[in-house]
Amino acid sequence: MRVLLIHSDYIEYEVKDKALKNPELISDEMKKGRMDEVLVAFISVEKVDEKNPNEIVDKAVEEIVNVAKQVKAENLFVYPFAHLSSELAKPSVALEVLKKIEEKLKEKGYNVGRAPFGYYKAFKISCKGHPLAELSRTIVPEAAKEE
């Protein structure tokens, strides 16, 4: 999994078109969204993550929470982003992983938003620009490390 973390004044998105034959079913209210004072996690779920999705979910949550505590962010935004890797997991696995990350972050008490999966989206983001405002993480299952 590749994660790009941007501590932002805001992020806003608007769904434009389907990017998959069967994108995530969404309500009209999910077609646009905005979150303020937010740590945005752009996430590419990778093929190697299919070896142990649950482990990847837990590791991603741990990484995101660590950064959220450092930048004192209470609002988090999970953004499906297929552009951080050339070896992507299949959409069915990726969506489940992203949903579980969202769910576990909520369980930890954060306000969590998530952009719809399987769409082209317009988005605007305002990076805060402080030294920890732009971070990236690569997360791999333990099983993959032994190969």
Ligand SMILES: NCC(=O)N[C@H]1[C@@H](O)[C@H](n2cnc3c(N)ncnc32)O[C@@H]1CO
């Ligand atoms: N910016 C627009 C976009 O990325 N759209 C992507 C994601 O929303 C989602 N998607 C598909 N596979 C993945 C994956 N492995 N990881 C994350 N998202 C995925 O499906 C769209 C087409 O790839």
